[in-house]
Amino acid sequence: MSVSLSLTVNDEAVNAQVDARTLLVDFIRNNLALTGTHVGCDTGQCGACTVLVDGNAVKACTILAVQANGSKITTIEGLAKNGELHPMQAAFKDCHGLQCGFCTPGMVLSAIDLVQRHPDADEATIRAELEGNLCRCTGYQNIVKAIAQGAAAMRG
Amino acid sequence: MYAFEYQRPKSVADAVAALAKSGGKALAGGQSLVGAMKLRLANPGTIVDLSGIAELRGIKKEGDAIVIGALTTHAEVASSSVVKQSIPALAAVAEGIGDRQVRNRGTLGGSIANNDPAADYPAAVLALGATVHTNKRKIIADDFFKGMYETALAADEIITAVSFPVPKKAAYMKFPQPASRFALVGVFVAQTGGGTRVAVTGAAPHVHRASTIEAALSKSFTADAAKAVKIPADHLNNDIHGSAAYRAHLVSVMASRAVAAAG
Numbered sequence: 303m304s305v306s307l308s309l310t311v312n313d314e315a316v317n318a319q320v321d322a323r324t325l326l327v328d329f330i331r332n333n334l335a336l337t338g339t340h341v342g343c344d345t346g347q348c349g350a351c352t353v354l355v356d357g358n359a360v361k362a363c364t365i366l367a368v369q370a371n372g373s374k375i376t377t378i379e380g381l382a383k384n385g386e387l388h389p390m391q392a393a394f395k396d397c398h399g400l401q402c403g404f405c406t407p408g409m410v411l412s413a414i415d416l417v418q419r420h421p422d423a424d425e426a427t428i429r430a431e432l433e434g435n436l437c438r439c440t441g442y443q444n445i446v447k448a449i450a451q452g453a454a455a456m457r458g
Numbered sequence: 459m460y461a462f463e464y465q466r467p468k469s470v471a472d473a474v475a476a477l478a479k480s481g482g483k484a485l486a487g488g489q490s491l492v493g494a495m496k497l498r499l500a501n502p503g504t505i506v507d508l509s510g511i512a513e514l515r516g517i518k519k520e521g522d523a524i525v526i527g528a529l530t531t532h533a534e535v536a537s538s539s540v541v542k543q544s545i546p547a548l549a550a551v552a553e554g555i556g557d558r559q560v561r562n563r564g565t566l567g568g569s570i571a572n573n574d575p576a577a578d579y580p581a582a583v584l585a586l587g588a589t590v591h592t593n594k595r596k597i598i599a600d601d602f603f604k605g606m607y608e609t610a611l612a613a614d615e616i617i618t619a620v621s622f623p624v625p626k627k628a629a630y631m632k633f634p635q636p637a638s639r640f641a642l643v644g645v646f647v648a649q650t651g652g653g654t655r656v657a658v659t660g661a662a663p664h665v666h667r668a669s670t671i672e673a674a675l676s677k678s679f680t681a682d683a684a685k686a687v688k689i690p691a692d693h694l695n696n697d698i699h700g701s702a703a704y705r706a707h708l709v710s711v712m713a714s715r716a717v718a719a720a721g
């Protein structure tokens with residue numbers, strides 16, 4: 303069954319007709335060609351597909367595109383403004399908060415959700431809040447450091 | 459995932475009618491159902507998406523109970539000042555489900571309607587002696603959970619809210635399976651107006667009350683009393699994650715930790 307979608311992705315209005323069974327991550331990657339949102343485990347565990355739906359981190363592999371109808375979606379491509387990295391992206395770069403980089407888009411978006419709720423998050427909070435994002439390089443040390451630095455930058 | 463028809467009704471009455479007519483499945487947050495459909499473990503011909511029904515959301519205090527709308531997310535329950543103030547153990551259960559992304563989507567009604575054998579919410583609902591409100595009746599927790607992934611709900615019945623009486627004391631302790639973080643064993647202990655109630659998730663094919671621990675705690679509400687109860691391993695889950703004997707032992711240990719946490 304085909305359904306109409308009308309949503310906002312990275313501040314741009316998007317209208318499309320998709321099969322109702324289309325996952326949000328497939329819509330983002332295949333229909334919109336925004337391939338920064340990754341598919342890791344495809345079972346809702348690893349968090350590589352994390353995007354923000356109305357500001358909340360969500361695993362785009364475990365939500366139908368039609369469930370996000372009417373929502374505002376932010377993917378990794380929507381964070382930089384006018385060529386300037388988002389403070390959280392800049393912090394990941396500064397701290398080398400990545401190794402292979404596959405988990406990074408999801409990590410960055412989860413980090414932004416985290417900082418919205420815990421602007422002063424300590425290391426224990428950051429680690430606990432990252433439960434839904436796996437780094438198979440196990441590079442957590444610098445990821446946690448980057449999020450603390452990014453949080454400070456977001457506080458301004 | 460197999461193809462399906464999709465409907466998004468605006469009211470409970472329309473959703474019930476759509477389910478009755480189509481024989482389809484209700485979709486709440488989708489954190490279990492979408493995954494099951496991807497694996498083709500679930501193959502509904504029609505999906506009735508409940509997300510457009512505003513009356514299913516919200517948290518309010520009504521007399522001596524907290525009433526939570528079925529579509530309220532785990533994240534909303536975890537951060538609710540009303541829940542944290544009246545039943546902090548319930549807020550803690552919600553905060554411990556899955557991970558942040560799951561808590562942003564998963565709902566109370568979806569969790570208990572699914573009745574996963576290792577889910578956290580069923581233990582809270584059962585131990586607190588909550589009442590499940592549907593479009594046609596009110597079901598007490600003791601009558602709601604029927605078996606593995608089975609509840610008292612009819613195919614065209616929708617949970618609208620769950621009413622949790624405020625307990626005197628309560629706490630939940632979970633021993634998570636290290637990879638999935640689902641409860642290998644989780645125990646919710648509550649001192650309620652109806653006596654001490656202890657509900658166990660993860661250990662058996664479905665959530666159940668631990669009557670021997672309840673009896674021991676009714677005499678002496680202490681961690682030692684809970685720990686001293688020997689739980690028989692018969693009928694408990696026995697799999698690669700833990701033997702039945704190991705789970706039986708964990709039930710007493712988690713119950714004693716919950717009593718200690720309840721204070």
